[in-house]
Amino acid sequence: MTASDLEKITINIAPVDLGQIDLLVREGFYQNRSDFIRTAIRNQISSHAESVRQTVSRRELVLGLQHYSARDLERVREAGEKLEIKVVGLASLADDIDPELALDTIESITVLGTFRAPRALKDALAGRIRST
Numbered sequence: 762m763t764a765s766d767l768e769k770i771t772i773n774i775a776p777v778d779l780g781q782i783d784l785l786v787r788e789g790f791y792q793n794r795s796d797f798i799r800t801a802i803r804n805q806i807s808s809h810a811e812s813v814r815q816t817v818s819r820r821e822l823v824l825g826l827q828h829y830s831a832r833d834l835e836r837v838r839e840a841g842e843k844l845e846i847k848v849v850g851l852a853s854l855a856d857d858i859d860p861e862l863a864l865d866t867i868e869s870i871t872v873l874g875t876f877r878a879p880r881a882l883k884d885a886l887a888g889r890i891r892s893t
Contacts (some may be wrong), residue, residue: 768875787857813849822847822873831857834866843868854878860885 774782782797791797806813817824817844825836827848839846844867849891854863856879870876871891875881883890 817849820847822871823852824848825850826853827851828853828855830855830859831859831862834858834862837866839861842866846870846872849873851875851877854882858882881893 769771779794782791782794785791785797786793791800791816804861813824816822825848828849829844834844846867846869848871851874852870853876858879863886867886867889868889869889870886876890878886
């Protein structure tokens with residue numbers, strides 16, 4: 762994973778908690794604060810893995826990465842279908858997709874995580890996007 766694949770977040774943390782993190786870093790348990798936080802997040806996600814799996818299944822979500830190219834959307838249009846894109850993770854639309862093609866083939870986009878698409882596509886689909 763490269764730095765461009767990561768999302769930056771900001772958190773507020775109590776001074777005592779931050780001090781304990783810094784102590785663990787200083788003692789060599791973690792490389793830095795970010796390493797500690799990423800590890801803590803992974804541990805929490807792991808402890809709730811079954812709940813995530815059940816919710817993803819029940820709500821018919823894709824867990825992970827979902828990418829669409831113009832060719833993918835052309836196939837959808839040829840089949841006379843419309844997409845309801847539902848992703849936990851990363852959903853992306855390729856640069857080669859024309860806004861008209863997106864409007865013809867994408868009924869809705871729901872993303873818990875990150876949604877990446879060219880500005881023109883985001884603008885065209887604005888009323889159909891539900892992301893966090």
